[in-house]
């Protein structure tokens with residue numbers, strides 16, 4: 001397995017000053033104190049290793065050609081999967097990175113994104129306007145792609161403009177630290193038309209940080225149940241506490257199939 005840190009060392013890239021500033025500013029999800037690009041990139045490794053070790057077989061199964069990364073942020077999960085699985089995936093596999101492209105300046109905080117009561121990630125955008133994290137910026141994903149996955153087929157789906165609801169024959173929709181962290185899984189499932197965009201046998205994978213183990217999603221059991229009521233079969237739970245190297249992230253992965 002190759003980490004981002006190893007790949008960065010091996011492939012020397014000349015980044016502009018603006019690119020460096022952007023990477024340091026936005027890759028702050030795990031740790032907010034990165035001062036260099038190397039530190040920022042290192043912050044992407046642990047959650048990505050964790051997902052990779054937990055899910056690589058699920059990602060490879062049935063040779064997926066269309067993968068949607070819902071709430072992709074920097075796209076790190078998809079880049080890490082591609083970096084490590086590209087030789088085993090079909091050559092024409094496309095990763096569709098879906099998110100909003102919104103930064104602190106001008107962000108419309110009146111949009112009812114977050115439910116403080118039930119979701120760990122409610123702190124993402126504060127409704128009182130006092131503390132708004134500079135959040136998603138697709139330029140970060142574009143820079144990371146150039147560094148780590150230049151040969152990847154990537155499409156960016158800006159959820160303010162693109163309707164992922166119109167996609168079809170999608171093999172996998174996965175969502176990490178997004179659906180179920182910031183937003184209701186069941187609502188997202190319906191809103192983004194996930195059942196219909198998946199092909200028969202396609203997968204929906206989401207992760208849950210459980211409330212008992214820290215700030216988590218208090219209604220996750222109900223939500224998981226609702227997804228099955230809306231027509232997917234529950235396939236498997238990958239207990240996120242298993243991989244010891246990533247013990248800091250107590251996330252579980254819920255895998256459904258159509």
Ligand SMILES: C[S@@+](CC[C@H](N)C(=O)[O-])C[C@H]1O[C@@H](n2cnc3c(N)ncnc32)[C@H](O)[C@@H]1O
Nearest residue numbers: 071072073074076099100136176177178182183
């Ligand atoms: C904690 S970040 C995680 C990003 C990325 N998936 C990762 O694991 O590195 C959460 C992401 O979810 C996105 N997000 C928040 N609410 C969303 C919603 N309702 N639908 C889709 N994405 C959403 C945010 O813009 C942000 O990029």
